[in-house]
Amino acid sequence: MSADFLYGIEVILNGLMAGVMYALVALGFVLIFKASGIFNFAQGVMALFAALTLVGIMEGQIPFSHLINEIFGTKIHNFGWEVPALLAIALTLLVMVAFAWAVQQFLFKHLVGQEPIILFMATIGLAYFLEGMGDLMWGSNIKTLDLGLPQGGSRVIEELSANLGGDDFYGFFIDKLDMVASVVAIILVLALIAFSQYTKHGRAMRAVADDHQAALSVGISLNFIWVLVWSLAGLVALVAGVMWGAKSGVQFSLSLIALKALPVLMLGGFTSIPGAIVGGLIIGVGEKLFEYTVGPMIGGATENWFAYVLALLFLVFRPQGLFGEKIIERV
Amino acid sequence: MNETATPQMQDQTLEDYTTADGRKIGGVMMDLKSITLRFGGLIAINDISFNIRQGEIRAIIGPNGAGKSSMLNVISGFYQPQEGEVWFMGKKRPTMRPYKVARQGIARTFQNIALFEGMTVLDNIMTGRLNFMKTGWVAQSIWLGSAKKEETINRQKVEEIIDFLEIQTIRKTPVGRLPYGLKKRVELARALAAEPNLLLLDEPMAGMNVEEKEDMSRFILDVNDEFGTTIALIEHDMGVVMDLSDRVVVMDYGKKIGDGTPDEVRNNQEVIEAYLGVSHD
Numbered sequence: 230m231s232a233d234f235l236y237g238i239e240v241i242l243n244g245l246m247a248g249v250m251y252a253l254v255a256l257g258f259v260l261i262f263k264a265s266g267i268f269n270f271a272q273g274v275m276a277l278f279a280a281l282t283l284v285g286i287m288e289g290q291i292p293f294s295h296l297i298n299e300i301f302g303t304k305i306h307n308f309g310w311e312v313p314a315l316l317a318i319a320l321t322l323l324v325m326v327a328f329a330w331a332v333q334q335f336l337f338k339h340l341v342g343q344e345p346i347i348l349f350m351a352t353i354g355l356a357y358f359l360e361g362m363g364d365l366m367w368g369s370n371i372k373t374l375d376l377g378l379p380q381g382g383s384r385v386i387e388e389l390s391a392n393l394g395g396d397d398f399y400g401f402f403i404d405k406l407d408m409v410a411s412v413v414a415i416i417l418v419l420a421l422i423a424f425s426q427y428t429k430h431g432r433a434m435r436a437v438a439d440d441h442q443a444a445l446s447v448g449i450s451l452n453f454i455w456v457l458v459w460s461l462a463g464l465v466a467l468v469a470g471v472m473w474g475a476k477s478g479v480q481f482s483l484s485l486i487a488l489k490a491l492p493v494l495m496l497g498g499f500t501s502i503p504g505a506i507v508g509g510l511i512i513g514v515g516e517k518l519f520e521y522t523v524g525p526m527i528g529g530a531t532e533n534w535f536a537y538v539l540a541l542l543f544l545v546f547r548p549q550g551l552f553g554e555k556i557i558e559r560v
Numbered sequence: 561m562n563e564t565a566t567p568q569m570q571d572q573t574l575e576d577y578t579t580a581d582g583r584k585i586g587g588v589m590m591d592l593k594s595i596t597l598r599f600g601g602l603i604a605i606n607d608i609s610f611n612i613r614q615g616e617i618r619a620i621i622g623p624n625g626a627g628k629s630s631m632l633n634v635i636s637g638f639y640q641p642q643e644g645e646v647w648f649m650g651k652k653r654p655t656m657r658p659y660k661v662a663r664q665g666i667a668r669t670f671q672n673i674a675l676f677e678g679m680t681v682l683d684n685i686m687t688g689r690l691n692f693m694k695t696g697w698v699a700q701s702i703w704l705g706s707a708k709k710e711e712t713i714n715r716q717k718v719e720e721i722i723d724f725l726e727i728q729t730i731r732k733t734p735v736g737r738l739p740y741g742l743k744k745r746v747e748l749a750r751a752l753a754a755e756p757n758l759l760l761l762d763e764p765m766a767g768m769n770v771e772e773k774e775d776m777s778r779f780i781l782d783v784n785d786e787f788g789t790t791i792a793l794i795e796h797d798m799g800v801v802m803d804l805s806d807r808v809v810v811m812d813y814g815k816k817i818g819d820g821t822p823d824e825v826r827n828n829q830e831v832i833e834a835y836l837g838v839s840h841d
Binding site for chain 1: 670701
């Protein structure tokens with residue numbers, strides 16, 4: 230096999246793994262949008278907040294320590310212990326569930342029945358609030374998230390695949406963290422699908438997504454389902470935050486991954502879990518392949534805009550996305 | 561003679577009795593006392609009292625805008641009345657959210673059909689069984705034995721209802737694709753799946769042709785007869801109401817103008833005037 234062809238395959242593999250990461254962020258959007266019609270602008274910040282909280286808990290930071298020091302003139306920063314990663318993840322998840330409850334209790338409960346644009350504006354407010362809250366709780370410095378996940382290229386794959394091509398091919402370069410992230414994302418997606426298809430709460434979630442009145446009439450508590458959905462979105466945000474945070478550090482720019490989810494959603498449709506996954510993969514592979522093939526001809530850096538242009542094309546020709554529900558009004 | 565159906569007369573005897581067709585009517589199941597419901601300045605329901613007895617088919621009739629649906633919404637908890645008391649099964653009901661009312665065994669259908677359009681008929685009806693499912697979500701998502709057994713039991717119940725309402729052939733069809741008459745039937749099926757004590761039907765036959773109306777009437781009678789379900793329904797078709805119901809409440813402009821057996825109501829002067837209009841001379 231020619232080296233060019235093999236490098237092409239490597240690009241696709243890396244694209245698929247990048248796509249899984251995009252899909253992970255997009256999933257959070259889909260969950261909330263499906264169940265409540267809210268486009269959650271805060272999803273990216275939720276990922277950032279989850280990652281910040283995880284690092285903070287692991288390092289034994291005292292939340293709001295700056296604030297406390299400022300008010301009481303103390304000099305506390307640390308509990309002086311370190312929390313093992315798994316326990317810290319569980320605690321962070323609890324924080325995200327508490328956050329979900331608070332969001333429903335103090336915000337969206339009071340906005341039931343409002344126009345989608347108002348709900349959307351509320352999530353923008355929520356995003357800024359949460360961003361500030363993250364800083365206030367855990368400080369604004371850039372943090373590293375070390376969960377002990379494998380980093381760097383995989384030697385095994387590189388050596389095994391080196392024999393596939395000729396002398397000018399040195400084997401596939403596959404990042405180990407990307408592989409872990411892909412596996413985790415796949416497990417998460419399967420779990421989410423199983424949850425929504427086979428459980429009582431999953432069925433109730435789908436019911437609420439479809440018709441509020443009907444859901445109430447069969448005894449489903451809308452409040453409970455919305456807290457549940459926001460908690461699931463919090464879980465997805467946590468996983469996305471951990472994976473992206475482990476890759477590129479926990480800092481404000483982490484919240485911008487939400488922007489990468491937008492084209493994914495436009496491709497896959499806002500209401501489809503499989504859509505989010507396929508959309509993510511298409512964008513991941515598409516932008517890597519485009520950069521690899523067309524990129525050199527036009528001066529590179531195509532990854533910054535390729536996804537958005539692709540999404541624009543979709544908006545023109547298939548606005549509901551690949552898997553979204555086509556809305557037909559009967560007259 | 562037109563005084564036979566005055567509000568004072570309605571609570572006549574509350575002894576159990578058996579109807580001509582052999583159905584048993586028991587004591588008061590749902591008692592509405594002086595219900596008043598306002599929307600701002602508009603009085604939708606004005607000091608109305610009536611009751612629903614165990615095992616009966618109770619019709620609520622009246623011209624458009626009389627407050628019939630509002631009444632049903634009060635019973636099912638979708639609206640909270642400003643004044644009055646709702647007594648259910650001998651207990652005064654506190655202010656209660658609609659999902660809690662549903663869990664108490666009051667199922668309903670809607671005037672404008674509220675179904676889960678994206679789900680299949682089977683899934684729609686299964687949502688009626690949600691409150692019967694008790695195994696944990698972990699067990700359910702990994703399809704453990706106990707969860708599986710529970711699903712099977714509930715599925716059997718749902719299949720019975722599907723057979724009962726004769727909708728076997730559409731059980732896997734997404735509801736959004738069904739014609740109107742069948743949607744109404746699926747909605748009834750979902751309500752029945754909850755095995756309600758009290759079933760509220762908001763215009764179950766609206767927009768149906770004669771044949772569909774006959775089918776629906778038969779189903780309503782069968783439900784009442786076979787499951788002993790107490791039914792309160794709103795209907796415009798007088799023929800249907802007179803055939804189906806044991807007792808009728810008549811509303812007009814938010815007030816109760818008649819209450820009694822179909823015959824009593826039919827001969828009530830106020831009711832006749834509300835329906836046919838009256839000449840002011």
